[in-house]
Amino acid sequence: MKLPAVGATALADREPSVRSVTDLSVEIVSDSGEGAQKCGQIFGAVSAKMGNGVWTVEIIPAEVEPPPRNPAGASGIRIRLGDQEVTNWGDETNLVVAFNEQALLGRHGLNALAPDATVLVESMWATHPDPDIQKQWADAMEELSGRDYTIIEVPMEEQCLTVVDNPRKGKNMFALGMLCWIFDRDVERAKEQIAHAFRSKAAVITERNHQLLDLGYEWAEENLGFRYEIPTMEEGAPKVVMNGNEAIALGAVAAGLELAAMYPITPATSVSHMLGEVFEKYGGVVHQAEDEIAAAGVAIGSSYAGRCAFTITSGPGLALKTEFIGLAVMAEIPLVVVDVQRGGPSTGLPTKVEQSDLLAATFGQPGDAPHVVMAPATIEECFHIMTTARRVAEALRTVVVVLTDANLATGVAPFPRPELSAEWQAAPPDQRPIPGGLAPYAWDDRTGLSRRFIPGQPGGEHTLTGLAHDERSKVAYDSAINEWSSTMRSRKVAVFQHTLLPPEVNGDPDGGDLLVVGWGSTKGAIEEAVGRVRAEGLSVSSLHLTMLSPLPPGLKDIFSRFEKVMTVEINYSDKKGDPFITDENRRRGQLAWLLRASTLVDVDCWTRVLGEPLRPGRIAHAIRENMPGGAA
Amino acid sequence: MKLPAVGATALADREPSVRSVTDLSVEIVSDSGEGAQKCGQIFGAVSAKMGNGVWTVEIIPAEVEPPPRNPAGASGIRIRLGDQEVTNWGDETNLVVAFNEQALLGRHGLNALAPDATVLVESMWATHPDPDIQKQWADAMEELSGRDYTIIEVPMEEQCLTVVDNPRKGKNMFALGMLCWIFDRDVERAKEQIAHAFRSKAAVITERNHQLLDLGYEWAEENLGFRYEIPTMEEGAPKVVMNGNEAIALGAVAAGLELAAMYPITPATSVSHMLGEVFEKYGGVVHQAEDEIAAAGVAIGSSYAGRCAFTITSGPGLALKTEFIGLAVMAEIPLVVVDVQRGGPSTGLPTKVEQSDLLAATFGQPGDAPHVVMAPATIEECFHIMTTARRVAEALRTVVVVLTDANLATGVAPFPRPELSAEWQAAPPDQRPIPGGLAPYAWDDRTGLSRRFIPGQPGGEHTLTGLAHDERSKVAYDSAINEWSSTMRSRKVAVFQHTLLPPEVNGDPDGGDLLVVGWGSTKGAIEEAVGRVRAEGLSVSSLHLTMLSPLPPGLKDIFSRFEKVMTVEINYSDKKGDPFITDENRRRGQLAWLLRASTLVDVDCWTRVLGEPLRPGRIAHAIRENMPGGAA
Amino acid sequence: MSCSIFHAAHEDQRVFEMSDYQGPVARWCSGCGDHSVLAATQRLMTDEQLKPETTVFVSGIGCSSRFPHYMKTYGFHGIHGRALPIATGVKLSRPDLDVFVVMGDGDCVSIGAAHWIHSIRYNVDMVALLLDNNIYGLTKMQTSPTTPQGYKSNTQPYGSYLPALNPLEATLGVTNASFVAQTAEWVPAHLFATLQAAYRHRGFAFVRILQRCPHFTPDMYDEAVKQPDVVEILTHPEGIVVDGLDKIYKNQVRHDPANIHAARELAQEDAIRLGLFYRDETNPRYEETRSLPRRTAREKMDLLNEDFDHYAV
Amino acid sequence: MSCSIFHAAHEDQRVFEMSDYQGPVARWCSGCGDHSVLAATQRLMTDEQLKPETTVFVSGIGCSSRFPHYMKTYGFHGIHGRALPIATGVKLSRPDLDVFVVMGDGDCVSIGAAHWIHSIRYNVDMVALLLDNNIYGLTKMQTSPTTPQGYKSNTQPYGSYLPALNPLEATLGVTNASFVAQTAEWVPAHLFATLQAAYRHRGFAFVRILQRCPHFTPDMYDEAVKQPDVVEILTHPEGIVVDGLDKIYKNQVRHDPANIHAARELAQEDAIRLGLFYRDETNPRYEETRSLPRRTAREKMDLLNEDFDHYAV
C-alpha cells in the first residue's frame, strides 16, 4: 500500500490517528555523510530524557563512504523505544525515515523492516532528472510493494531548500523534526540536545538546525495522518546514556588504569578515541603502538613497573597478542586485555557483532596458560567490569581477558549513574623495601598466590623470565620445578573460582523443561525472548554467565534441574540434521563446548553468525523449536 | 658400593661375568663439546645394524656451552637397547659412562639412574691439582654412595693421552671402545660407522678415532669384570634410522612440498638444518623469514600461487602464526603447519618435551576457524604424515597442523625403510583455463568442497580475501552469506571426518576396567606400560589418536566398553585431591578436555610436565593407582 | 618487472584493452586519491599488455588495500601489514607471475614495518606501492607513522606527538635497496611514468605515492596540490622522465639516481620531491638467487632413495 | 640517561661496589664476547653509582638476552624480539627508572625489526645495546640479517644468500634517531666509553656492539681483533673520547656526530668503524612529551563525575 503525502490543507484541521504502543523501533537510513546517525542519537537522547526506555544502534557500512544510493552502502541508525527499560535492539523496525529509496532497499533486503512498517521516504528521486535514477526508484517501489509497508513520500529536499542551500547537510534535522512531532517529543529538550551536539561548531549551525527542526515538525503536523504514543517511566534514579565502548573507557578511568596501549582496530578503537579525549586530564596515557604485539608489550612493561595497564583490540589483534599473553601468565604479570569481538575468522566482518573469540581467549596460548576470562552483559557492566578486571589481574598476578562485542560497543542505552568510589582506584606502585629473604615468587603452597615485586623496591632485585623458573625466578634446570610452578599458576585460579557465586537463574530456579544459557551482549535479547515464551506458558528459564574461565560453581547442579540445556550464542555451530553432520562431528557453540567439557551435560546450542545482534523474536522462535519433546 | 678399576694383570686371564638382558639403557654424559652425543649415536647405529632394538635420545643443556663440571650443564645421550623393537626412551639408565662426576651428579639428581646402575667415571678429578675439584669429587662420591650404584673409576684422560694430546676431543671414542667391548659390538662395523660420521673431516681424524676405539676396547677387556649380552632380532626388512625431525624433513620431500618457510626455534629448527642440506637438489627452497609471521605469510603466498608450502615452528612461533592460520582457513588456502612442541607456556622449557599446544592448535584462532589437527605417534609416522597433511590441506583447501614434539624430534630409532611412491608428490600448479562461469568458491552445497583457482589460470581471475565473502569471493554485505560460507567451511571438515576409521584398541577391543587414551609421541611408552600391567593381570587397554581435530568416529562407543577412561599426556592437569581443586574447577589434560566435550564421558587424566618423556614404569604405576575401584 | 617479455615468448594473440583490467566500481570515497592510482595502474597494464591471469595484486588491509578487488586480475587481499610476505611467497614459487603490492601507510610503515625493511633487503622482483595519505583511513582517522607532528586525529586529538617518519629516508637506509621513488596521485603523468619505471625495474621497486584522503584529511596535501612551486621534480635521463611537466612544476632538481648519498639528502622532508631517488639494478633478485631446476616426481624419488641410503641400518 | 642525577636528589648514603651489581656466574661459553659487555656494564654502574633497585635491564631471547640474569638489579628477560616494547612500557610509566635493553642481532634486527625502527622514532630515554655476533647463537648457528653474505650456517649451509643488513645505516635512516654508536667488545676502553656516553645521552641511545661468538663463529671478527689497522676510530671532542687508544688503533677519522650525512656515509661497511656516528639531544623524549601530572584518587573521581555529566540523561 502506498499513499502520497496528503496536501497540507487537507489535514490541517482534522486530528491524526494516534497509535499507542509500548515498544517500537525507528530507523533513519541514508547515504553515509548525511547525518542520519546524529539525528537518531539526538532523538534517542531526548526520548531517554522524557522517560522512555531506549536502545540505539548505528548501521555502519563496510566502507568509509561507499557509492551513494547503494543498497550495500546504507548508513543509519535504529532507535528502539519502550515504556520499560530496553535491553537490546529488538526485532524489526516499525517506522523508517529514508533519505533515498536504495538505502531503504538495503534494509528491506536484510529483513530489517516489519511487514507492516511505515516508511517516510524522500520523494525527490521519483522525479529526478536522471532517467536511471527514476528507473531505480520505480524498480525499488515495485520490489517494496511486495510487502505491506505503508510508504509515504516526503519532499525533504524541497522543504530543506527553503532554509539551507545544501540539504545533504540539513535533512537529518528535518527528519528529527518529523520524529519529534510523530512521537510528541518536547521540542525544547530537542533544541537543547541539538545545541549540545553541535557545541563545538559555530552558533549559526545550531540556529539553522533549530530552524530545520521546526520545519520538519510543522511539515509533519500538516501532512502526516498518524502519531505514536509510548508511555514513559517515572523519573527514577539519575541515569547516564552512552555506548559500551564509552563505558569501557570511563570504566578504565574508574579502575585507576593509567595506560591504554593499543593499535587501532574496529570495533575497539572508539574506546581509545574517547580516552584520547579525556584520559590525559586524569594523568592517563593512550599509547598507539606500531602494532598489537607492541601494544601488549608496552602494557606488560607498564604493569611490571607497577602501573597496571590494559590493551584493547579485536579478533585479529587478539591473535597477535597471543604470545605476550602467554608471557604475562608465565611471569605472573597483571594484564587486562579487552577484546571487542567482531565477525571472524580473519578479517571477517569488521563492523559486525560475533561472539566467537571465547575459545581463543581461553585456550589460544600455546602451553598451559591458566588465566581469567570474563564478559560484561550490559553497557553498565562494561563500566564496572574494568575495575573487577584490574583487581583480579593484580590479585592473581595474571591476565584477565574481557570479552565485549560490536553490539555492546555501538549500542547506546541509559543506565543508572554509578556511585563512584575512590576505592576502585589502583594503589600507586609499592616502593617499600622487600623483607630480606622473600622470593619474587614466594608462592603460598596452598593458594599459589605470591607478592609481586616492583622495580624501585630495594631488596626486590630479580630477573623476571618467561622461561620455566623457580620461586626465586631462577631458570629451572630441575624437572620437578616446572611441575610445581605450573601447579601454582593453576592453583590460584582455582582459588579464585572458589570466591565465585553460582549464577542466578532467570525464571524458575527450581528447574523446568528448558534452560537457555548465554554469555555477553545477548543477555537482554535472551531474557526478553524467555519472557515472551514464558508468557506463552512454556517452562523455560535462562542463565547468563559473566565469568567464563574459570566457570562459576554450581552449573551442573543447576543444569540437572532442567530437562534440556541449550546455549544461545552469536557464533558458528553446525545445524543438526545437516548433511554429514552427526552428534559426533558437530561443531557446537563455543560456550556449549566449555559447558559440555566441564559438566558432561549434553548441552545443545542455537547459534547464528548473521553479522547482527540476535533478535528476541528469533530466539523465542528457536526456543519453541527446541523445546524437549519437539516444537511446542 | 664403589670398586676402583682392578689392575690390568688381575683380570687378564679370568673370564668376565656376562649379564644377559633383554632391555638396557646406557648413558654417556659429559660437559658439552666433549662428543658424548657422537659416541652414543655411533654406538646406537652399530647396535641397530647388529639387530638390536634401539632408541637414543640426546641430553641437551639449556645453554650452548654451560660452565664445565656443572650438574645443570650435563650434556650427553641415552641409548636404550632391546631384543625387540624399542619404542621409547624407557625408565632409568643401567650403565653410565661419565666424563666428570658433576655431570653424573646432574643425572643422578634428575633420578635418571637406576638404583643399581653401573657407572664408569673418569678418575682424573679425584686427584686433580685443584683442591676445590678434589673436594667436589669427594662430595659427589659421598652423595652418590647413598644409592646402590656400582662406581668404577676409569683413567680415560691418562689413557687417551697415549694417543692424542687433547683428550677432550678423544674421550668419546675411548668410551665407544669400552662400550663395544662391554656389549660385544662388531668393531669393524663400529669403525665403518666412525668413518661415515667423520667423512667430512680429514682422514687422520678417522684414523685417530679408530686408535682410540681400540684403546678403549682393550682397556675394558683388561680391566672390566662384566659384559652384557642382549639377544638380537632376525635381519628383517631393510631399515633406516633417524630422528623425528629428519623424518619430517624427508617426509616433506616425499610429499612433494617445495617450500619450507621458517624462522629458527628449538626444537623445530633441525628440520630446516636437514632441508638446508638436501632440499635444493630437489628444487626445494628453505626460506628463513624475518619472523614466524612472515614465514607463515610466505608459505601462504606460495600455496596460493599453486605450490603447497609448509611452515615449521614450536609454541611461541605457533602463537605468532595464529592470525595467518585464520586467514588461510577463511580464504581456503592449503597450508601445512608443523609444530614441534616444547615445554610451555611462553619460552618455557625450550629444549624439553611437552604436549600442551593441542588446544591452541585447535581453538587458538579468533573467530570460528575449522581446520585439521593431527599428530604422528612414531618417528616413522613423522615421515608419512607429511604426505597425508599436504594432501588433506589441498583436498580440503584448509590448514593442517601437525603436532610433533621434542621427544620425537630428538629421539632416534630404526624403522622399516619406506617404499617410496611417486604418487605422493604434489601435482604442479594447474594452469588450465577455468571453465566460464565457475566461481572461485563454487562450494558443493552438500560437501562444502570447491575447486581452487591458481594464478596463471585464464578465466580464474578473482581477488581472494579474508573478509567474509560469497562464492565469487566478493565481500559479503548480505548477512546470510556469512552464515552460509561458515557452514561450507565447517561442512568440508565434517565430510573429512566421515572418511576416518575408528581407532584400534590395543588390548581388549571388547572392553575392560580401564582404557588409557594417548596421542602423539607417548604411544610407545603407553603401550609398553599397558603391556606390563596386562602381564600383571590388570584389565587395561589403550587407544592412541592420530587425528585430533576432527576426532575419529566411534570413540564414545569404544569408551562405553570400559569402566573407566583416562588420558595419559605430557601436559598440565590439576591433581585430584589437591587444595581447592574440585571436580568442577579442575584443569584437565588437553586431550581429556576434548574427549569430555565430544563424548560426554567422564574422561579422567594422568599428566606430567617434568620436561622429559613419560617413563613406561611411571605410566604403569599411574595405571595401577587409577584402576577403577582404587589402586590394584 | 620484466616478466611480460618472458610471457611474450609463447605468442599470445590477445590484445588487451583498459576494460580488460577494470573490475567493479571502486567503493572509495569520491575524490579519493586511490581512484587515480587505480586508473594509472590499469593504464600501465594496457600499455605493457600484461596478462590478467599472470598478474597478481597483493594487499594488506585498509582503504588502499581494497585495490585488488577493483582489478580484473588475480588478487590477494591479505591481512593488515602482511602483504609483503605473501607477495614474497607468490613470487618465490612463481617467478613467472607479475606481482604488485598495494599498501597503506599504516599497513606498510606501522604494523608492516619489519616486512617492509626485510623486503627491501630480499629484493624480490615486484612493485611495492605505498599509498600514503598520512592517516588511517578505513578505521576512521587515527594517527599513522607518517602523520605530520601536531596533526589532530581520533587517537591523538591534541595532535600527533611525534615527527612524521620519512619512509624514503628509511628505505634508503636499508642494505640492498634497489629502486626508491616518490610520486603524487594528483600528477597523473608523473604517477604513470613512475609506475612504469617501477614495473620495468628488475628488483624490489618501492614507490611512495602521496595520496589525498578528502574524507579525513582534505587539507593534508592542499598546499602541494594548489601550489606547484612547493614541489620539486627530480630530473635525470636515468630517472623518471615526464615531458612537459616543467610547464607546471618549475622547480626541477637534477639528481643522478645512482648517487645514494645525494638520494638520502634529497629524501629529507624539507621539501616535497617527486621522482626517482635511487636505482641499482645490479643487486641480485632473491627469487633468482633461490631459483632451482625443477625435478620430476621420478627424479625426486631417486634422489630421496639416495638420501635414505645414508640412514640405512 | 640522566635519572641518576634525579636519584642523587633524595640523598642516599649507600656507596656501591662492582660486586653490588654482580649476579650469579654467567653461563655463556668461555671466551664469549658477552662476558666483556657484562663487565663493562657493571663498571659503568659502579662509576655512575646507579641504584640496583631503580635500574632495569630488559632483554629478549638469545644468548645475549640472558644478560639480566647476571646483573644484581631488576631484570626482565622477555620474549624474542620484543624487548623494546616492554622497555618502552617500563619507562613510559616509570620515568624515574634507568632502563637498559640488551638484544641480539636476530632479536633486534630480524624478528624485532618493527619495534627497533619505531623505538628509534619514539626516542624514549634508554640505552639499547645490540650485541651483534652476526649469528643466532642460542639456537645454534642460523643465519641472521647481519651474517656476511656467503657465510655458512645451519640453515644456509651453502652460505648466506643476502648481503648483511647494516644496522647503523638503517638506524640512521629513521626519523628522530638521537644517538647512534658502534663499539667492539674486545676493545674494553672504547666499549666502556661508549656505554658511558650512551647512558649519559638523554634519549634513545642505540649502540651496536661487535661481539665475538667463539663457539660458532670464531673467525667472524678475527681480522679486526688481530689487525687493529683494519679498524677506524671515529674521533671528535663531541664524540667518544678514549685516551691512548690511538697507540693501538692508528686509523683515526675525525667525524662530527652532528653531521647526519657524514654519519651515513661512514656507516657503510667498507670499513669497521668504532665511535659515535650521530647524536642529537634536541629531540624530545617520548616519555617526557607524554608525562602528565599525577592525580589523586579523589581528584580523579571528581573529574570522572564531570565527564559523567556529559552523559547524564
Ligand SMILES: Cc1ncc(C[n+]2csc(CCOP(=O)(O)OP(=O)(O)O)c2C)c(N)n1
Ligand atoms: C591485525 C589488524 N590490526 C588492525 C586492523 C584494523 N585496521 C584495518 S585498516 C587499518 C589501517 C588503515 O590505514 P592505512 O594502512 O594507512 O590504510 P588506508 O585505509 O589509509 O588506505 C587498521 C589499523 C586489522 N584489520 N588487523
Ligand SMILES: Cc1ncc(C[n+]2csc(CCOP(=O)(O)OP(=O)(O)O)c2C)c(N)n1
Ligand atoms: C617467537 C620466538 N621465535 C624464535 C625463538 C627461538 N630463538 C631463541 S633465541 C633466537 C635467536 C638468537 O640469536 P640472537 O638474537 O642473535 O641472539 P644470540 O643468541 O646470538 O645472542 C631464536 C630464533 C623464540 N624463542 N621465540
Ligand code: SF4
Ligand atoms: S577514507 Fe580517505 S582513503 Fe579511505 S576511501 Fe575515503 S578518501 Fe580514500
Ligand code: SF4
Ligand atoms: S654460543 Fe656464542 S654467543 Fe652464545 S654464549 Fe656461546 S659464544 Fe656466546
Ligand SMILES: [Mg+2]
Ligand atoms: Mg593511510
Ligand SMILES: [Mg+2]
Ligand atoms: Mg646473535
